[in-house]
Amino acid sequence: MSGLDSALKPRLKRRSTFEYVSWVVCILVGVGVLSSVATNPNFKWDVVAKYFTHESILRGLMLTIFLTVASMALGTLLGLGLAIMRASTIKPIAALAGVYITIFRGTPVLVQLIFWFNISALYPNLSIGIPFTDIGTAIDTNALMGPITAALIGLTLNEAAYMAEIIRGGFSSVGKGQIEAADSLGMSGAMKMRKVIIPQAMPSIIPATGNQVIGMFKGTSLVSVLGVAELLQSAQLIYARTYETIPLLIVASLWYLVMTMLLSYPQSKLEQKYSHTSARVPRKARKVTLTAPEGIAR
Amino acid sequence: MNADGTIHAQKIRKSFGPKTVLKNVDLHIASGEICCIIGPSGSGKSTLLRCINGLETIDSGILKVNGEDFGYYETDTAYHALPPKKLAQQRTRVGMVFQSFNLFPNMTARDNVMAGPVLVKHADKKQSAKHAQELLTSVGLEAFGDRYPAELSGGQQQRVAIARSLAMNPEIILFDEPTSALDPEKVGEVLNVMQDLAKKGMTMVVVTHEMGFAREVADTLIFMDDGNVVERGDAREILTNPKEPRTQTFLKQVL
Numbered sequence: 325m326s327g328l329d330s331a332l333k334p335r336l337k338r339r340s341t342f343e344y345v346s347w348v349v350c351i352l353v354g355v356g357v358l359s360s361v362a363t364n365p366n367f368k369w370d371v372v373a374k375y376f377t378h379e380s381i382l383r384g385l386m387l388t389i390f391l392t393v394a395s396m397a398l399g400t401l402l403g404l405g406l407a408i409m410r411a412s413t414i415k416p417i418a419a420l421a422g423v424y425i426t427i428f429r430g431t432p433v434l435v436q437l438i439f440w441f442n443i444s445a446l447y448p449n450l451s452i453g454i455p456f457t458d459i460g461t462a463i464d465t466n467a468l469m470g471p472i473t474a475a476l477i478g479l480t481l482n483e484a485a486y487m488a489e490i491i492r493g494g495f496s497s498v499g500k501g502q503i504e505a506a507d508s509l510g511m512s513g514a515m516k517m518r519k520v521i522i523p524q525a526m527p528s529i530i531p532a533t534g535n536q537v538i539g540m541f542k543g544t545s546l547v548s549v550l551g552v553a554e555l556l557q558s559a560q561l562i563y564a565r566t567y568e569t570i571p572l573l574i575v576a577s578l579w580y581l582v583m584t585m586l587l588s589y590p591q592s593k594l595e596q597k598y599s600h601t602s603a604r605v606p607r608k609a610r611k612v613t614l615t616a617p618e619g620i621a622r
Numbered sequence: 623m624n625a626d627g628t629i630h631a632q633k634i635r636k637s638f639g640p641k642t643v644l645k646n647v648d649l650h651i652a653s654g655e656i657c658c659i660i661g662p663s664g665s666g667k668s669t670l671l672r673c674i675n676g677l678e679t680i681d682s683g684i685l686k687v688n689g690e691d692f693g694y695y696e697t698d699t700a701y702h703a704l705p706p707k708k709l710a711q712q713r714t715r716v717g718m719v720f721q722s723f724n725l726f727p728n729m730t731a732r733d734n735v736m737a738g739p740v741l742v743k744h745a746d747k748k749q750s751a752k753h754a755q756e757l758l759t760s761v762g763l764e765a766f767g768d769r770y771p772a773e774l775s776g777g778q779q780q781r782v783a784i785a786r787s788l789a790m791n792p793e794i795i796l797f798d799e800p801t802s803a804l805d806p807e808k809v810g811e812v813l814n815v816m817q818d819l820a821k822k823g824m825t826m827v828v829v830t831h832e833m834g835f836a837r838e839v840a841d842t843l844i845f846m847d848d849g850n851v852v853e854r855g856d857a858r859e860i861l862t863n864p865k866e867p868r869t870q871t872f873l874k875q876v877l
Binding site for chain 2: 499501502505507508511512513519524
């Protein structure tokens with residue numbers, strides 16, 4: 325063994341044959357897909373470029389963003405309420421929330437959306453008033469339940485069920501000792517919730533909620549069946565006219581992709597922000613000590 | 623007669639399902655008394671302590687804390703549970719220090735100490751902060767107010783927890799094995815704080831395995847086994863000269 329001083333020689337990682345093979349396969353597949361995408365004229369990249377920032381596409385994108393933000397915000401609030409109800413010691417309140425969650429998680433959101441859009445078949449008139457009197461007004465349900473309203477209600481109510489379960493999971497991650505400590509200080513139920521339970525539940529709620537936002541953003545494409553001109557429906561309206569189906573689906577897909585990638589950035593920031601509250605010093609129980617502590621004779 | 627700082631329990635019974643944890647327990651603690659409760663694990667000593675501030679409810683018997691029926695009010699036929707507000711009010715007069723500290727990890731040490739006065743008693747924030755600082759100083763942690771619990775050692779956390787209980791100005795403080803979760807070298811600092819506290823005339827009930835502390839600081843000692851109070855009396859007397867065979871066996875094992 326000549327050459328370098330043995331003690332100074334670098335130590336190389338072992339590479340398996342499988343690693344070399346996977347590189348070759350990966351590069352071959354990549355080149356194949358890229359060349360096909362680039363050379364197949366049916367992709368019509370010029371059409372994609374033309375419509376990417378088309379006015380009605382952008383308007384659809386705005387509506388998609390609006391639906392995501394609004395139904396997530398309302399759904400989270402409602403979900404928080406449901407989670408608090410679910411944790412209640414009063415049986416009928418907990419059961420009510422349980423039934424709600426079962427129904428709204430157990431049926432497809434697409435069915436729920438169509439259901440809300442057609443609610444007027446069930447209740448043709450909505451009235452507000454004092455029961456058993458003539459005081460109050462009635463409104464035609466069809467006039468009230470436009471496609472966007474139906475979409476918003478459907479998405480919100482469905483999301484609330486999922487958020488309720490996420491928040492409930494967060495609540496149960498807070499230790500029993502924390503609740504006892506708050507109790508022993510004489511905190512009221514609402515105070516305990518606000519100052520002790522919710523802040524500590526956040527680290528487990530935030531990442532899951534981030535996934536829900538991303539899921540909701542893509543899930544809004546379902547409301548296209550109600551004729552709401554969100555991102556997908558806007559693309560569909562154009563290709564129904566021009567027959568450029570694939571390029572317009574690519575336009576919509578690219579926007580979904582860009583937005584979900586943008587959304588994962590604040591999600592990771594929020595996770596970092598809440599991480600310090602979850603850091604807990606490990607506690608170990610110890611048996612009887614037999615060493616005399618300082619300052620106290622045995 | 624002023625009954626502040628007293629605990630009076632008579633024929634307390636408590637079961638968890640089929641298991642009876644407290645069987646006709648009597649307990650009388652005078653104002654300013656330092657009482658240590660010892661006994662093997664599962665003897666019911668922690669449960670007894672937890673009943674005194676309502677973390678557990680008793681099945682039957684009489685429990686008067688600070689001279690009032692605790693958690694219930696009595697009528698001709700029954701005891702009725704107090705509304706949550708009343709119970710919370712009674713609890714503010716009984717501090718609790720836990721084995722696992724249970725500091726709020728989302729608050730700094732100072733905010734933990736201020737939590738009771740500010741959130742429950744709606745005390746002035748500035749004044750509470752000043753009082754919190756004094757309490758942290760008294761437990762030797764004047765420089766640690768801005769630290770989060772995760773940044774403190776076990777002994778420091780437990781001292782903050784004691785300061786948090788003191789901030790409510792309770793007449794009684796309960797300690798549930800306050801040093802059992804600590805590393806051996808941190809036990810002394812917590813016991814020293816408790817010893818200082820004992821000199822200030824507060825009623826203290828301490829469930830502990832620290833026989834040295836019991837001997838040095840406690841006025842009275844209670845030995846519990848299998849849900850019963852087996853022996854009670856002067857702390858030093860019992861530790862040096864136990865009368866009951868069960869006490870003798872237990873002390874032989876731990877000393």
